[in-house]
Amino acid sequence: MSYLRVEDLSISFGGIRAVDDVSFDVEEGEVFAIIGPNGAGKTTLFNLVSGIYSADGGSVRFAGRDITSLPAHRIAPLGLARTFQNIELFEHATVLQNLLIGRHVHRRSTALSHLLFLPAVRREELEHRRRVEDVIDLLELAHYREQRIANLPYGVRKVVEVGRALCLEPKLLLLDEPTSGLNPEESEDMGFWIEDINRDLGVTVVMVAHDMGLVSRVAGRVLALNEGRTIAEGSPAEVQKNPAVVDAYLGAD
């Protein structure tokens, strides 16, 4: 049984089948990339897997559990974290607060004890902070710790979002275009971090990407989508040579 198994997943918006009978398997510990031209349904697929949309048909199984009909807030505690293509951070909070919010699924105390801020709550807060500092060290965010997101450059926000996802201590990380809008140097760093997250933290990564350089470097297997359907699957080199993929990107002659 594979770690993440997506079977015949479909969703339509009006008359458009945005995701049409897509199936794929992700094994534990691998880096899996999803590519495809604009409008291929990559982000929609992510929204289906992470529970933001509910599927019209098909199923998603994660770590042996059927999560197809679970709402997003019940999926996150199972160990599935994600980032967004257009960055959905908590704009008016600091980097530190954003990362601490990422620790939400690990809270143990109740709202009533928060009202009184009992000693146990303080101990828990200190523990959260230590875990958050580990992520800050990993992603080299120490310099921005106290800054509000609204004041940060785009590239840093992208990293903070990955950091917030890591604070959930996920087993599976969904990265929606981790390098879009980044300059070559920042993209390079992001590539290294994805490798670190995968190798050192043992997190399985599924990412949507346009940057074939990044895909070839970090991904083991690639799934190519076009107009909601799977058109190719295999190693990066295979997929890049696949005539259907070339057609989808450049147009058939």
Place this chain on the structure above:
Amino acid sequence: MRFLFKTHYNQDIDHLKHGGDRFWYGLLLVLVAAAPAALGTFYLGELNLVMIYAIAGVGLMLLVGYTGQVSLGHAAFLAIGAYTHSLLLGAGLPFLLSIVAAVLVSALVGAGVGWIALRMTGIYLAIATLAFAMLTEQTISRAEWLTGGFRGLAVPQASLLGMPLTQVWQHYYVTLTLLVVTLLAALNILRSSTGRAMVAIRDSEISAESVGINLAVYKTLAFALSAGITGLAGALFAHRLGYLSPDAFTFLISLQLLLMVVVGGVGSMRGVIYGALFIGFLPQLLAIARDTLPPQIAQAPGLEPGIFGLILVLVILFEPQGIFGRWLKIKSYFQTFPLYRRATHRRQKTYLRTERLR
């Protein structure tokens, strides 16, 4: 400019961050505690009212400023707190118990409203809460068997620990104590995961969900907390009024409460205090202005709500961070003098957001 050398994470958790904080807040506490010795009955009463407003403001701020849910109906929770407290006090319940009951009843009603309004945001939520406030006002005026309707309800004399509360200074100390307790409780919520979940909902519902925050639970909780705290203010407000009738809790009060939160500075607890001072003394300013204005304007009906509305609009347009925000700007001007740039605090627009997911 102060540079803090941090050696422990506790320094980020503590309410008072450094010696300066401890000194100034300590001084403030001493001053307000000594106020009854220096102030006459009238000003002490006004200060008492300001603190009651501040308690209600803390409640509304948690909802509007930290959870991002606008309410135009908080006068209803004030009314529910006031009536519950007066009725239970009349039934012979001790003062403190009856206050606790008023808080719980308001919180319960608040949870109900929050739960019903879950799917509404922004202007629709504001309208729904407005409708709820009108409903409450109507219910109170119709349920004569319980509330006395428009004939009113006399608020019974309270006594605390066997001592009757008759003097203004006694009420002042009760309010002050409860304000401090409320502020500490609210700040405690804000430095824990519950408060962070609220902030997360305010800034991005979609990513709040994706990090495992149950929107329904936390929105309802925020409503309950906010309503409970406003109910506490209502219970104290009842003693200030002495005689309850439905027209003491009109839309104007809701508007005033929202005005306090916005003028003070959305998203800061200090802003609540500034806002309370502002709306506490605004009627005095208006009264003085009335004397100087030509009678056609001064006697015009609806002058007060009009001016409140105007101030609300002007603040949102020109200083969305309110008095607290203005204070931060003034402070940073002096801290960075002569290098201050206007652009430092310029509001930025965000263009890249996943709007279609909302």
